[in-house]
Amino acid sequence: MVSEIIELRGHIIDSLTLPKVLDQILIRGATFNIVEFKIGQKRVDQSSARIEITAPTRPVLDELVHRLQEQGAEISRAAASPK
Amino acid sequence: MRELLLCPPDHYGIEYEINPWMSRERGADAPVAQAQWKGLHAKLRELHATIHLVEPRPKLPDMVFTANAGLAVGKKFVPSNFRHEERAGEAPFFASWMEAKGYEVVWLPKGLYFEGEGDALFGGDALFCGYKFRSDINSHRAVAEIFDCLTISVELVDPRFYHLDTCFCPLPDGGAFWFPAAFDEYGQRAIREHVGDLIDVAESEAAHFSCNAVVLEHEIVLPEGAPDLVSKLQDRGYKCHPLPMTEFLKAGGACKCLTMFLPQRETV
Numbered sequence: 081m082v083s084e085i086i087e088l089r090g091h092i093i094d095s096l097t098l099p100k101v102l103d104q105i106l107i108r109g110a111t112f113n114i115v116e117f118k119i120g121q122k123r124v125d126q127s128s129a130r131i132e133i134t135a136p137t138r139p140v141l142d143e144l145v146h147r148l149q150e151q152g153a154e155i156s157r158a159a160a161s162p163k
Numbered sequence: 164m165r166e167l168l169l170c171p172p173d174h175y176g177i178e179y180e181i182n183p184w185m186s187r188e189r190g191a192d193a194p195v196a197q198a199q200w201k202g203l204h205a206k207l208r209e210l211h212a213t214i215h216l217v218e219p220r221p222k223l224p225d226m227v228f229t230a231n232a233g234l235a236v237g238k239k240f241v242p243s244n245f246r247h248e249e250r251a252g253e254a255p256f257f258a259s260w261m262e263a264k265g266y267e268v269v270w271l272p273k274g275l276y277f278e279g280e281g282d283a284l285f286g287g288d289a290l291f292c293g294y295k296f297r298s299d300i301n302s303h304r305a306v307a308e309i310f311d312c313l314t315i316s317v318e319l320v321d322p323r324f325y326h327l328d329t330c331f332c333p334l335p336d337g338g339a340f341w342f343p344a345a346f347d348e349y350g351q352r353a354i355r356e357h358v359g360d361l362i363d364v365a366e367s368e369a370a371h372f373s374c375n376a377v378v379l380e381h382e383i384v385l386p387e388g389a390p391d392l393v394s395k396l397q398d399r400g401y402k403c404h405p406l407p408m409t410e411f412l413k414a415g416g417a418c419k420c421l422t423m424f425l426p427q428r429e430t431v
Contacts, residue, residue: 090304095316096349152300
């Protein structure tokens with residue numbers, strides 16, 4: 081198993097970006113653990129989430145992360161560890 | 164009274180292909196394009212809009228589509244970072260024009276694609292932003308920080324409707340008309356959660372770019388070819404002004420693409 085931590089920032093709740101990303105992780109046979117989640121207090125405040133993704137193989141993980149980057153995900157600097 | 168930016172189609176033509184509508188083999192008829200653009204200009208003036216013109220430039224045929232110049236809120240203007248090199252040359256001309264008009268020009272970082280009002284439309288208290296074909300979702304975050312507003316990012320999935328303003332048109336009563344199939348399921352849900360009265364546009368009418376409309380309070384200027392939509396809008400108290408837009412449809416544009424609000428919102 082291999083893992084990567086991604087970060088999502090922005091209006092990820094109102095835009096449904098967070099559920100979209102989590103759904104894509106599960107659909108592709110990976111799992112997630114939400115490491116950190118900060119919800120904006122006011123309507124215009126942005127939210128952020130750090131999500132650890134675990135996939136069965138490196139190619140599956142790389143392909144998944146690539147797709148999530150199209151949804152605004154960024155690879156966290158404190159990332160990737162083989163399991 | 165609304166102020167709008169237009170660009171005469173003096174250099175307009177199908178000179179490259181960057182969306183499914185464009186075909187160099189099926190060029191635009193220049194005299195007809197001029198007549199259609201003048202028709203739009205006259206109609207907007209008739210509806211009491213103040214029209215400003217930016218000088219068209221050679222070799223920038225799509226400069227006529229001023230909605231893609233950027234996004235203005237109050238006296239602040241974020242110019243577009245065009246995805247395609249073919250249009251990148253437009254940005255400095257629009258930015259200079261806006262600066263000369265007293266706008267504070269705020270550029271996005273180079274790596275973030277953003278195509279202005281084409282992909283960013285206010286509806287209610289939110290700025291709806293389209294992404295994938297032209298703008299990046301990460302540009303929305305930057306725009307939200309600049310204008311301190313809520314942005315609803317929605318993914319576009321049909322390349323024919325490559326900009327948000329080709330498939331979604333907010334109305335001043337908080338509603339909107341849209342072509343739902345242009346969005347992925349999350350985008351559809353996000354829009355449904357934030358917009359009260361949504362008018363679905365049939366594909367046959369959406370294909371005429373009927374969502375690409377200029378809304379001036381209760382007057383709506385839109386392309387011809389959407390009788391059902393016009394009927395629904397009239398039922399809600401709007402007056403519709405259908406215009407021929409055939410020559411601009413050949414480039415994937417119509418009434419709204421040819422128009423930018425100065426500004427789109429005074430405040431957010």
